Each structure stands twice: as structure tokens, then as C-alpha cells.
Amino acid sequence: KRNILIIGGGGVARVVAHKCAQNNAVLGDIHIASRTLAKCQAIIESVHEKGSLQRAGTLQAHALDAMDIEATKFLIRATRSQIVINVGSPFLNMSVLAACIETGAAYLDTAIHEDPDKVCEAPPWYGNYEWKRRQACKDARVTAVLGVGFDPGVVNAYARYAMDTHFDSVESIDIIDINAGSHGRYFATNFDPEINFREFVSTAWSWEDNAWKANAMFEHRKDWDMPVTGLSTTYLTGHDELHSMSKNLGVPNIRFWMGFSDHYINVFTVLKNLGLLSEQPVRTARGQEIVPLEVIKAVLPDPASLAPDYTGKTCIGDLIKGHKNGQPQEVLIYNVCDHKTCFEEVGSQAISYTAGVPVVAAAMLIADGTWDIGEMANVEELDPVPFIALMNRMGLVTRIRDAQGDRVVEPEQEEV
Ligand code: NDP
The missing domain is CATH 3.40.50.720 (NAD(P)-binding Rossmann-like Domain)
Incomplete structure (x- = not known):
């Protein structure tokens, strides 16, 4: 123990x-x-x-x-x-x-x-x-x-597992993170607003043709046909795992796509353009120094407080393209998680x-x-x-969708 x-x-x-x-x-x-x-x-x-x-x-x-x-x-x-x-x-x-x-x-x-x-x-x-x-x-x-x-984490393991079992060579890994849940508030972030916004305020990095590419946030949009959540809109985003996976897996293209609603993007854009997402202190007319981002954090709902009312599902996974036995191969390896079920079991929403x-x-x-x-x-x-x-x-079931259909992954029973 x-x-x-x-x-x-x-x-x-x-x-x-x-x-x-x-x-x-x-x-x-x-x-x-x-x-x-x-x-x-x-x-x-x-x-x-x-x-x-x-x-x-x-x-x-x-x-x-x-x-x-x-x-x-x-x-x-x-x-x-x-x-x-x-x-x-x-x-x-x-x-x-x-x-x-x-x-x-x-x-x-x-x-x-x-x-x-x-x-x-x-x-x-x-x-x-x-x-x-x-x-x-x-x-x-x-x-x-x-x-x-999960991301980083499970998506890294998914990439490695799919490469070991379903591919001889891999050209691209697209990590897709969809939260099709609803918390019923006007605007909230699913985890610490400060950390959440820091991810999106500047360059969105991606790994293309074995090199880093700098993109503007919300510059690249892509809609994916996902299991359970259906047609889901995402934007190219930088994310931790792109770095380690690009070093460790030898795959020329690795991208991260995060789902955002139009409403989230509108509110985010207004806050950003007004300077309210800045971590640089500003001085008020009364001479007080305040950090705009800290004010935003203070007025937004505490992410943990969203859990009781959260409904809907997340779908996060890797879409991997490459070749097996000389044939093109495409695999989506993913998990679907239900906000309400999570709350009933442990008192947190599906993102946590x-x-x-x-x-x-x-x-x-x-x-x-x-x-x-x-x-x-x-x-x-x-x-x-x-x-x-x-x-x-333990409650996070892995599924695969490929040319053979859509099924639960029983990794100990699959051929490696
Ligand atoms: P919260 O903001 O809800 O919790 C962070 C906790 O850290 C708070 O309870 C805070 O408590 C504690 N903390 C902050 N500073 C200190 C300190 N100096 N000493 C001790 N404790 C401290 O975040 P979440 O629970 O939503 O997320 C936790 C982590 O998980 C984050 O790093 C987040 O980025 C990561 N995450 C990863 C995901 C993934 O899929 N890989 C998905 C979601 C989150 P207090 O103020 O009392 O110290």
C-alpha cells in the first residue's frame, strides 16, 4: 500500500x-x-x-x-x-x-x-x-x-495505444475536446478562470510538418462528426501535450481542437478587447491598483459551484490518420462522460x-x-x-470508432 x-x-x-x-x-x-x-x-x-x-x-x-x-x-x-x-x-x-x-x-x-x-x-x-x-x-x-x-494524459495514452495496435505509420493526430454540457449560467469557465483564459489570450500553437506553427486564437475553425455529441464546432488551440507528444511519438502533425460556442467566443472577445483579461495591474481614478483578470475571476461563478446543475456530455478523443498494411487507416479513440452521472457519484462535473x-x-x-x-x-x-x-x-470507458464500427476497447484482449 x-x-x-x-x-x-x-x-x-x-x-x-x-x-x-x-x-x-x-x-x-x-x-x-x-x-x-x-x-x-x-x-x-x-x-x-x-x-x-x-x-x-x-x-x-x-x-x-x-x-x-x-x-x-x-x-x-x-x-x-x-x-x-x-x-x-x-x-x-x-x-x-x-x-x-x-x-x-x-x-x-x-x-x-x-x-x-x-x-x-x-x-x-x-x-x-x-x-x-x-x-x-x-x-x-x-x-x-x-x-x-484527460488532456493532457489520457489523450497521450490513446495516441500511443492506437499507434501500437492499429497503425504501421501515422501522419496526423487531432485531439478533439468537446464539452456539449450546459451549466445554465450566462457565462462561466469550467475551471479556474485565470488558468482558462491564459490558454486562449495569445498564440495558438500547432505541430505541422514536424515544426511549430503559430496561429491566431480562433483563426482555424473545424466541425467534427463526433459520437454522442454530434456535429461539434472546434477551434485550433495550443495545449501542453502537443509538446511532449511531438517529441516522443515521431508524428509529423499533431493538433489540439477545443469546442467553443459562439456565445463563449463573443463574451471572451469583448472581455479581451476591453483589456479585462489582462494580468497587468491598472490604476483606478482613486489610485487603487487592480488586476483586471482578478476582478473577472471574482465576479464569475466559482467553477465548482456549476456541478449541481450541469447536464449533458463531454466527448474527448484522438482522431488518428495513417497506414496499416499499406492501406489508409483512420481511427477515433475516445471517451464520453456525463456531467450528471459524475455529480451523483462524486459531487463534481465531468471536466473535473x-x-x-x-x-x-x-x-x-x-x-x-x-x-x-x-x-x-x-x-x-x-x-x-x-x-x-x-x-x-473506474468509470472512464474507452471506445474506438474505425472502419469496423464503434466499440469499447478491451486493451488486454486486443492484439498488439
Ligand atoms: P481549482 O482552481 O478548482 O483548484 C485549485 C486548488 O489549488 C484550489 O483548491 C486551491 O485551494 C489550491 N491551491 C492554489 N494555490 C495553492 C497553494 N499555494 N498551496 C496549496 N494549494 C493551493 O482547479 P481544478 O480542481 O479545476 O483543477 C486542478 C488542476 O487540474 C489544475 O492544474 C488544472 O489546470 C488541472 N486540470 C487538468 C485537466 C486535464 O484534463 N488534464 C482538466 C481540468 C483541470 P486554496 O486556494 O485553498 O489553496
Whole structure:
């Protein structure tokens, strides 16, 4: 058994806590820490309320500023945690990773590190931060799996799995992220507005013909015929996994497409053009300094508060094109998740659920040794078969649509 320290008290942390509790016979004690103790306590209450604990065991809340490496090391040691699941804000990655390297705990996260002062950095994203600690992980024999949410995370594993099983060569991977759900509010973001907007305010990078291409945000639109969500409109967007996949998979074209409604784009464009998405402070007539983006964040709904009313489904997957046995081959490998079902099970919506389940599956694969590699890796570098098989049993079912039809993937039974 491996004890778990969850860092963060948001929507994803809630899913992670429930899923760890449902598997605490494998994972051992569970500790949750964020700056606001009450958020962690509320998550623990929800775990008890839903009866998620598989067996009686420790479930404890802690107040922690995870930017403080010494305090984080102290908590890892005091709780005898062997696996740290970092689902706090992406500003924390490098300090939590440092605490893991110095204590020997395994490290997992679901988003790339961000520097609060730099918006939309140019590639190589992992090269700017996490990969600089690769040697330190190796020296300390620390397992660190980066970006193991849904996207990044599962979509990386999907690409690797499809390449191993369905292709001799691959020309393109289009990652498609559709949220066809409705939260019933005028305007809201599904996770931290600050993080959400930072993704879209400047260049949309894509990997084309083995090189980075800079596009304007909302410059390229494409409609896809998706299972369940139907015809879905997306725009080319930059995303973490494009960088690691372009380095690790040898595929010449990798793009990320995110679904946006016209209404979202209208509101976003107005806010941006007025300067209200800026992280640069402005001075008011009364001489006060305010950060416009912080004001927007303060007036928008708390993303976690959307969950109870959320209906509809997400559909996220990889459309992969290439050749097998000399014939052209096209495969969509994907998951469909229902907001309401997620809320009933764990009290979070599907965006948090699809990020939280994979990171717990990864923790379980580290705990049983399968992914306990003693070094740093992105998801596409690891064996996708046990990961996909485990998620199928944990509530995220993988499906494939190809020339043979549309079916659930049973990875342990398919020919590799
Ligand atoms: P939230 O904003 O809801 O939660 C972030 C949490 O981090 C808060 O509870 C906050 O609590 C905590 N936090 C912030 N600063 C600190 C600090 N210094 N020390 C300790 N805790 C801190 O985000 P979500 O739960 O929606 O998302 C969590 C992560 O998952 C994000 O990195 C997000 O980008 C990622 N994500 C990944 C997805 C994927 O598919 N790969 C999809 C969705 C999200 P407090 O203020 O109390 O400290």
C-alpha cells in the first residue's frame, strides 16, 4: 500500500479524493492539503456522505501553502505519503516536484507548470520547467508522471495505444475536446478562470510538418462528426501535450481542437478587447491598483459551484490518420462522460471527473509497481494497456470508432 497526499481542494481534488477512497485498499492513507483547510474538510465530508471509502482508513485534511517547499516536505514526511497527487493550481508544479524529489515521494500532476508572470509561453513548454528536473528525478529514483489528467494524459495514452495496435505509420493526430454540457449560467469557465483564459489570450500553437506553427486564437475553425455529441464546432488551440507528444511519438502533425460556442467566443472577445483579461495591474481614478483578470475571476461563478446543475456530455478523443498494411487507416479513440452521472457519484462535473480519474489510476499503477519507473515520464512514454484497462473499471470507458464500427476497447484482449 502507498499513502497518498492530494494537493489542492478544487473540483479535480474532490474527484481524486473520492477515487482514492474507493480504492484505499490499494492506496492506504489519504491526506488532502490546500491553503484553505475548509475546502479539504468539505471534500472529506463529501467522501463520507457518499460512502466512498472502500474500507475503514485515514482521511485527513491539512492547511498547506504548497509554494513553500519545506512545509510540503514536512507534510509528506509527517503523513508518510509515498505518492503526491498535485491537483492544485499549475503555479505549484515546480515547488511540489522539488519537495517530492527531496523526500523520495512519487509525483503526479494533470497540467503543465505555469509562471504567474508569463502568459501563453512559447514551446518547448515542458522543456521550460519540468524536464529540467528529469536528471534529478533519475538520481533520486523518483517516479514523476507529468500531465496525467484527460488532456493532457489520457489523450497521450490513446495516441500511443492506437499507434501500437492499429497503425504501421501515422501522419496526423487531432485531439478533439468537446464539452456539449450546459451549466445554465450566462457565462462561466469550467475551471479556474485565470488558468482558462491564459490558454486562449495569445498564440495558438500547432505541430505541422514536424515544426511549430503559430496561429491566431480562433483563426482555424473545424466541425467534427463526433459520437454522442454530434456535429461539434472546434477551434485550433495550443495545449501542453502537443509538446511532449511531438517529441516522443515521431508524428509529423499533431493538433489540439477545443469546442467553443459562439456565445463563449463573443463574451471572451469583448472581455479581451476591453483589456479585462489582462494580468497587468491598472490604476483606478482613486489610485487603487487592480488586476483586471482578478476582478473577472471574482465576479464569475466559482467553477465548482456549476456541478449541481450541469447536464449533458463531454466527448474527448484522438482522431488518428495513417497506414496499416499499406492501406489508409483512420481511427477515433475516445471517451464520453456525463456531467450528471459524475455529480451523483462524486459531487463534481465531468471536466473535473475526466481529469481526476486518470491521475488516480496512475497512482494505483505506481502503487502496484506497473508504472513505478523511478524516473520522469510523460504519459505516452508509459504502457497504455494497463492504464486504459484500469480506467475502464473506474468509470472512464474507452471506445474506438474505425472502419469496423464503434466499440469499447478491451486493451488486454486486443492484439498488439
Ligand atoms: P481549482 O482552481 O478548482 O483548484 C485549485 C486548488 O489549488 C484550489 O483548491 C486551491 O485551494 C489550491 N491551491 C492554489 N494555490 C495553492 C497553494 N499555494 N498551496 C496549496 N494549494 C493551493 O482547479 P481544478 O480542481 O479545476 O483543477 C486542478 C488542476 O487540474 C489544475 O492544474 C488544472 O489546470 C488541472 N486540470 C487538468 C485537466 C486535464 O484534463 N488534464 C482538466 C481540468 C483541470 P486554496 O486556494 O485553498 O489553496
